[in-house]
Amino acid sequence: MIIEFASITDPKIQELKDRFGQQTDVFIHGERIAITGITESDLAEADLATAKKIEHSHPKAIQSSRVFHPDDIVVKTPHSQIDHQSLTLMAGPCSVESRDHLLKMAEVAKQAGATVLRGGAFKPRTSPYSFQGLGEEGLKYLRKAADAFDLDVVTEVMDEGHVDLVGRYTDIFQIGARNMQNFSLLKAVGKTKLPVMLKRGMSASIDDLLNAAEYIAAGGNQQIILVERGIRTFDNKYNRNTLDVGAVPVLRELTPYPVMVDPSHAAGYHDLVIPEALAGVAAGAAGLIVEIHDNPSQAFSDGPQALLPEDLLVMADKARKIKAVLMED
Amino acid sequence: MIIEFASITDPKIQELKDRFGQQTDVFIHGERIAITGITESDLAEADLATAKKIEHSHPKAIQSSRVFHPDDIVVKTPHSQIDHQSLTLMAGPCSVESRDHLLKMAEVAKQAGATVLRGGAFKPRTSPYSFQGLGEEGLKYLRKAADAFDLDVVTEVMDEGHVDLVGRYTDIFQIGARNMQNFSLLKAVGKTKLPVMLKRGMSASIDDLLNAAEYIAAGGNQQIILVERGIRTFDNKYNRNTLDVGAVPVLRELTPYPVMVDPSHAAGYHDLVIPEALAGVAAGAAGLIVEIHDNPSQAFSDGPQALLPEDLLVMADKARKIKAVLMED
């Protein structure tokens, strides 16, 4: 149950926490207090008298729901502000390959107006015999390249044991699609202060995604960015996944977190990336995360879906113009 | 096999048809001739000598493939030209409800810049006990309302036996998603001269859709418009279907037919229709087909997904601006 008070004082909050906090979860957001699993009869008359509004039904993922948290959450990093009033661009290679290559890619990202550099140092690969990433060395290259161009870093953390290590180098944790329901990992990043970019699992429903986000929020961290990156459907011959562009307006309605789109993993092939990126922006995305490479055929991973530097510039320019069309009143 | 000649004369074409046409299919498009099921050794030396290029592999749906037909097909109706250089808007109610209501909706469509009026006179309903449409009376209302505002008509034909009847009133035949593989119906409209708007089936792969189009083309009619209208996936809680926006650039690469998007059936709920419509345009669609109603809660069918007149104007305005961004060189 969610109770919205006209005004609520700290002692009142404390009193409600004391009364209910032993048996159930109590959450506070502004004048709203959410107490799970209770009904009106569990409240005192005094509580009801000062309540402005009571919501009896809400999603299980309560802190991630606009029913409880109606206002937008803005995610802030040193060089970026991720929200639906602007368009954030994150770009970089799939894998960190070398110090020099990453510097070159960071320069390209910067030129295109990106504020975040992406790159994988720990890679979740389908096969154990594929390249698994450079590890900590890759993290160092990422930090250096980002700093050289005043960019933030986003990079994947694959297990609980690496949260501290990755956290020393990155500005944003990425949770990959395959780990969207790795609950131990979600709990671990939820206890940090760093923003978390949570990618939707390949067959995760909207509710699954919000429940996964709630694991992070439950730890006290609501600096969360959600990413639609294509879902698995019956048709994967020409697109590797199906970009569920309709998830963007749905998530914007349901949750306060900014919603981005990853057209590279959705499409899987570079000639489809720009149309799908622009579709994501037109549907209302807060930003794009895109893979780039100057020599895709030699990329360590995911070459076929990498945009060339010149294509990134075209994409970024059109994306900004479409965002401007949306922002006209 | 597809043979492209530097130039080809009518007697040469006739000669090849005589030689191969008995055992297999022979198709002509400009300087290209496609002969299915043969190999180079079936050709005479003289044929090979004058060939500019030979393609050994091609999709089964050969006439619907850019391998055989590289240039765009433009679909022309009295008031519209449907192609990827422009943005065609089709709008109207789900069902034809009454003469007056349809006139009102036609006026709204016209104001928004639509050139085609949509409306169902024969309705494919999941349940036999739901409203099945006004039939021929509905067709008459459609024709009158469209003529009153200089619009074209598009309406669904549900079976072979109705092709003549519907053809007397409509400018474009619609083949619905549930009938995408009703091969008898596809053959029947393939023998007419009217354009055909073919909607992708709920679980039709891209190749299934192109093979369905080929049934129409095989009858001699290539005035075909393809429509992405959402596919069936594991997630239908918030969107009724999943708009496969990535199908738009894929189809544009594979086939010469214009590709439109139907955001109303994809979304199923009106608040999602505009973002998905704009996503379709940004992905490169040649147009939009949208359901509208001035009083959705009283609509005979599909009320929840109908846009209000004022929302249609907003959508059309933003859609045109996004199309303009794409058309900038």
Added chain:
Amino acid sequence: MIIEFASITDPKIQELKDRFGQQTDVFIHGERIAITGITESDLAEADLATAKKIEHSHPKAIQSSRVFHPDDIVVKTPHSQIDHQSLTLMAGPCSVESRDHLLKMAEVAKQAGATVLRGGAFKPRTSPYSFQGLGEEGLKYLRKAADAFDLDVVTEVMDEGHVDLVGRYTDIFQIGARNMQNFSLLKAVGKTKLPVMLKRGMSASIDDLLNAAEYIAAGGNQQIILVERGIRTFDNKYNRNTLDVGAVPVLRELTPYPVMVDPSHAAGYHDLVIPEALAGVAAGAAGLIVEIHDNPSQAFSDGPQALLPEDLLVMADKARKIKAVLMED
């Protein structure tokens, strides 16, 4: 609303039909009368006084629901009785290829204990350039071959215009998966007296299937057999479709029609057909419909999924033994 009376007389039925039949649908089954779209307040006190039980909620597909029709429907043909107390085997080639070949296949079917011969005379092919069936000639061969071995015939009817023609030769109409929502065709076979075998569409939900069956029932024909034949999912590399074996117990609970399984189209490859056939029987299917061929590599269509004659014997033997295990109390 469904009203169950302790006993109901013909005049009472007539009176209710007269009272409600103009505005809504009225259905009778034994002591039950279903009147759609009304509430208790529309009934007279006298009606309520004699009612034994009232069901306010029921599926739209009311005649196809056990809520209205709790007892099993048994489908009877000259040589078969299709129900869940027995195991009916239907076998034959995918396409009718020639008179002699069909005779040979009919003999094989008979030896394996089949009572129905299957074979396609009109073939719904994905491509317009694939073999489309022998047409009426194929129907004649089917009839002759079946008669020679005291078998029934099941064969597909693809459009409304062929219902009379096919009905002159077959004992059971087959509606193919691609036509499951060809509502004109469903209405047409609903007006005949012949049993209809309705295959589930590739992406049809259970409710879609029951609504499609209701189109047939609404015409007055409840001699309906439902067939699970594999659905379209994300994984079609090793099985062509995914046999939804769990649909068998679900349908048995929801509907009075017998439910059969088609392992050939589900699997798509012959080495998977027997395990999936036996799974269907173990899940409670009323029978199997299987494609066979003595020389699969030369089959006109679907060779890879055809069982060899000797494999059919093995399958039939094990299927019957599994059915016996289920029938033990």
Added chain:
Amino acid sequence: MIIEFASITDPKIQELKDRFGQQTDVFIHGERIAITGITESDLAEADLATAKKIEHSHPKAIQSSRVFHPDDIVVKTPHSQIDHQSLTLMAGPCSVESRDHLLKMAEVAKQAGATVLRGGAFKPRTSPYSFQGLGEEGLKYLRKAADAFDLDVVTEVMDEGHVDLVGRYTDIFQIGARNMQNFSLLKAVGKTKLPVMLKRGMSASIDDLLNAAEYIAAGGNQQIILVERGIRTFDNKYNRNTLDVGAVPVLRELTPYPVMVDPSHAAGYHDLVIPEALAGVAAGAAGLIVEIHDNPSQAFSDGPQALLPEDLLVMADKARKIKAVLMED
């Protein structure tokens, strides 16, 4: 490349490892040696002279493939032998609830002929606010209850950091569907000596499942059991997931590991569990893992899918009889 020798000596193996082991992976199984990423020209003439057979193409998941490992792998635990010649039954509650309850359930499992007791001590729950399991206390109860009835234990391990702890109590590690691509966890259990029961992810393809198994095998542990537990499709109204029963024969062809079926999670509702369990056995499963509860409405988790004790006995009896039908020559 896989080279099969007529006979191979240890020095020869060592020599090949020395030659190729630095740059690529070298695997040995009997007379077969697999060297990834090389071609025939990388071998010496002497190598080729003694080779009996060379396979140039094989799946990436090479150790999990019958191309490299043609013979069945039998998984052995103190009280069970899991293979396709027999039928192993694993049963128990979804969550460990209390010491007494678990003892009661273990007794039921034993009576039904189970040799393995299942139960969750660490629970992967969709929501962070749902019961997360009893943790180590639950592991202790499991061990005690299993020992009291001479049963093995299978229980889920959810993260790398718990592998040691869980390994002290269990006989078989379970990797849950949501963690099927938690590569850090797969690597961790791959380094242990305990058997691993790997559940297929909700949207994992067959190849994804085999690559996940290969992560375990790559660590040196091939005591692997694969479990089909239902996949996510467009239809989840009546079954919670879709049991992909056709995956059983596919996996048996492709991989040497025993394949089991989990009908409880596939169905999600107890009245569907027995038909789906029997379908799994008829399709060739090596065993069943089933959830049971004596008072499902009070279960801590997944009550609706729990079988009652008396139903488990019925299921086990029929399952064994069906297995016997399959094992007849």
